[in-house]
Amino acid sequence: MTASPALSPPEPDTAPSPRPDRPCVTELRLSAFAGHRRAVFALAPLTLFTGPSGSGKSRALQAYEALARLGGGAELAEAFPDPVTCVPERARPDGERRRGFRIGCTADGPEGPVRLDVAIQAEPELRIVGERLTADGLVLLESALRDPGRRAVQAAWHTAGSAPVTRGPLPDDRLGTALLPLRVAGKTDGQRRVLAAAEQMVVALRSVFACDPGPGSMRAPVPLGAGRLLPGCGNLAEVLLRTRAECGRRHALLAAAVGAGCAGRVVDLLAEPLDDGTVRALLDRGDGLRTPLKLLGDGELRYVALALVLLTGPGVLEVDPVGEVPAALQTLTVLADGLDRCMDRRQTRELLGLAARMCERGHIRLVGAVGEASWAAEVDGATVVDLSA
Structure with a gap:
């Protein structure tokens, strides 16, 4: 990697394929990121990264989540709180002590494949x-740092009007693609094409829920709040109280899924308000027997939380979808690092079977990291990316 990262020339998109109605990220590129170099990963509706510890599974999901944050308008420091760890280990600084990394992705949708590449x-x-x-x-958009003394990059975007491009500065701490709707007038065909491509990329990136359930935080009763599931799932009981009241059909599916992944008989999954204003979750075993979730094992708790995520939607999860785009035109992507952590093979297989069924419907995608996936061939619809080679 060069000391000051540069972008490679754009590559032509491959042969046409049916365009999805809902924008979604179909390729992740880690040109120079941590232990990855010139890595290109095709992303299916259900994609599992596998490999030994240190192979880069978590790093791939980290890059995806960072792109999602940037697509939502976050500042660079929020997307990369520890950026030095993202620099390839063997990258050497230049004369001005500069080092960096490069990542990118492709979002497919009504506009066809749109590529985004960023050098940081x-x-x-x-x-x-x-x-x-x-x-x-x-x-459609290209930017570069021309003056290191200024906190801006020089950008040029496609116009196809009286001038082929429009030039102007953009901040160097935010993704320019996410800012284009504020800078491009949309008066020419070229400008409208730029806006459509940028919107497709932003919609594909923003509808992401990075989830890593923490069993320790799920055992205690929780106060009532907004009813939106947090990434660590510590407020699971509160969310169950909401979802059970709002959609009986989905709750019945959740109860059936929990019964398939937890030990013993499960008739229902309950949320019980307590006198102190908090709420706790319980498994209804039938015949009046109820088991508080705090008594479940770590694997069971993670299974319950991830099943809830797969069976709900952006309105119940702590995500920030594009408000001006109808929900029917957005795809929720769940990022699950350590997807099989603490679970036995039966639980993991049941969870992935549920994921495959939900992903097949088209409005949810799952990108997860698992320790080993030799059994994944048993799950119809799962695509495995093996990083052990």
């Missing part, structure tokens, strides 16, 4: 030093 400087200060948005081999 991690040292001596965090900043975007290059960005490129392309479709059909046409560069």
